Amino acid sequence: MIFLQYVKRVVLSCAHRSLPVLVLLTLCTLVPCSTWAAGRGTIVVGGDHNYPPYEFLDKNGHPAGFNVDLTRAIAEVMGMTVEIRLGRWEEIRKALQRGEVDIVQGMVQAEVRARDYDFSPPHSIINQSVFARRGARTVQTLGDLKGKEVFVQNGGMMHDYLLEKNVGAAIFPVDTHIDALRQLAAGKHDYALVGNLPGLYLSREFGLSNIVPVGKLFAGQPYCYAVKKGNDQILSQFSEGLAILKNTGRYQKIHDKWLGALEPPAVSWRKILTYAAITALPLLLMLSAIGYINRRLAKEVALRTEEMQLQQQQLIQADKMASLGVLVSGIAHEINNPTGLLLYNLPVLKKIFRSTEEHLEQRFQKEGDFMIGGLRYSQFREDIPLLIDEMQDGATRIKRIVEDLKDFARKDTSQMDQSVLLNDVVRAALRLVENPIRKTTGNVVTELADGLPAFRGNAQRIEQVVVNLILNACQALPDPGKGIFLTTSFDAERNEVLLVVRDEGVGIAGEDLPRIADPFFTTKREVGGTGLGLSVSASIIKEHQGTMVFESQPGEGTTVRVALPALQGA
Structure with a gap:
């Protein structure tokens, strides 16, 4: 009775705005209170544990998000007791099928799912986007995914759709959207097909600045409450509760709290x-x-x-x-x-x-x-x-x-207080890589300036840098007729000793050059490259308060300039 009195007050306060509300009032006076709540007590509501801003576990492990607040509001106006259970999406779907979960609070409605689930009226619209690393080609149709490697959420809408349509893409299911985006950002596979709003939200939250949306293959899809096929009683209660929230304005408040900051508000010209x-x-x-x-x-x-x-x-x-x-x-x-x-x-x-x-x-x-x-x-x-x-x-x-x-x-604990002569380090590095050089080219030219001042640091660590640069130059040469050139000098104006390593190799593409020293980025993965050599080298030079700059033109070779601060008065 308390619930019915509440609904009557709400409905009477806004009866002049909507005829469906008057119909709802009539139903409220006719239907016994017991039919508005699940006959078996607590209703278990399932959801994805990592699908922000719709549903996720906060830093304290508690359910949060738009779907969670909406479910609690529906439970309040409908006089229901609910338990919200968030977990891996594929496990939640299986739990719904087994009857361990009564209803899920967010599922995209689609034809491929109609045989297994019944859906409420949509409470949101989900747009799916194709995410890729910066510089990737745009995706305009499903046919553009043929032969590509695509991340999808295991058991998600895009997983179901790609399996049904068989578009010819290699599908790599992961547990959550953030798993897909993180692995994509780290250089794995080609694309991630995920929800647009969660994708943008997670990219911003985790600082994945090298991935962007490159295509939208679908129109907005209805996002609804869903139950196992035939469980109409519970679904009708959530549908009615959703209608009440929308007519009383409470739905809009919840929407603005979670989604308003991410969606531009509409403002009339007047x-x-x-x-x-x-x-x-x-x-x-x-x-x-x-x-x-x-x-x-x-x-x-x-x-x-x-x-x-x-x-x-x-x-x-x-x-x-x-x-x-x-x-x-x-x-x-x-x-x-x-x-x-x-x-x-x-x-x-x-x-x-x-x-x-x-x-x-x-x-x-x-x-x-x-x-x-x-x-x-x-x-x-x-x-x-x-x-x-x-x-x-x-x-x-x-x-x-x-x-x-x-x-x-690892954090290097080696001594950084040696007085190091650059020419000695270069000669030692050349001796170490003599065999790879001999197998690659017969044209190695060194010009080591006399009287270079020393610099403070660790000779073995700098030797590691020089070895990496020489090996990279060897791997870049297309044939033994091309050469490698090493030069040392001193910049008195900046008080820096300089090493220049130049090769006549294949060069580096312009879009790859800014990332050449990023961890795990490599243009030689097919021949065993790990993408760590230059990252390690850049860290070593930074430890020595120096700089390392790359210049390259495809087909013309690459030049690396290393500058290290010389000892004062040396």
Whole structure:
């Protein structure tokens, strides 16, 4: 009765605005109160634990978001008791099918889902967007996804749709939208097909500045409450509660709280003209008074804004690097242990094979070809040594990648107080990479200036930088006729010692050049590049208070300039 009295007061207060409200009042007087609440007590309402701003778990682990506030408001006006349970979307869908969840508070309504679910009137409209890394081609039709690798949320609308339409894309399901966006930002696969508003929200919240929407393949889709097919009783209660909230204005307040800041408000031209007429004269006077000051301050404001943006980017990057360091420290040990066993045991295995080879050959000469391990011996004796060598090479490469990761992530504790001569470091680096150079080119030219002053730092760390730069130059050369040129010099005006490494290689595309020192970015992934060498090198140069600048033209080669502060008076 309390609920009915509440609804009557609400309806009477706005009866002059809507005929459906009067109909609802009539229903309220006829339907017993018991039919408005679930007969079995608490209604379990499911949702996605990471789909902001619609539904998510806040920093304290409590349900929050537009859908959550809407559900609680419906439960209040309908006199229902609800338990909101948020989890992985695919698990929530399965729980709905098993009857462990009674209703989900947000599901896109589509034909592909009509056989399994019933839907309420929509409480929102969801737009789906294709996200990609900056510089990627736009996607205009589903056909543009053919042959591409696409992230989707496991069990989400786009996952269902792509499976049904079979557009020819390689589908990679992940648990949440942020999983898809993070992996896409880290360089994995081609696209992420996710909700536009959650995608923009999460990109902003987690600082994923290198991914942007590149296409919208669908019109807005209705976003509704949904129940397992046939569970009409609960669905009707939520539909009626939603209608009450919309007619009383409470729905709009919840909408503005969560979505209003993300959606531009509509303003009528009449209001615009009215406000303009009222404020025109004071505004003109004010603009005249401050115009001169604005012109003088414009440059300073622009400069300060640029500095603040740079600081924000640095803070975001520092947070990413801290997270990466924790991750690498945790997995390096787990990878190194089995890799070490491979590197230790494979030579032993090869030695054992060689020791048995004589006896096997004798049998072959005596009996002819025979089967061993599912292979003919004539094939076995040729393939097995090669397979062992390939496994050993692979294990060695894994070990090298892990060492690169550890170098990249760990905070260096080596001494930085040595007095280092750049020419000595360059000569040592050349000796270390003599074999790769010999295999790549016969044209290496060095011009090391005499009398260079020393700089303070760590010779071994700078040697690592020079080795990385020379190896990168070797890998860039298209044929042995092209050359590599190393030059050292001293800039007295800036008091810096300089190293220039130039190659006549294939060069770097203009869109790739700004990211060349980013972690895990590489243009040589198909030949084993990890994208860590230049990131490690850039960190080392920064530790030495120096700079490293790249210049490149596709087809003409690349030049790297390293500058290190010389010791005063050296």
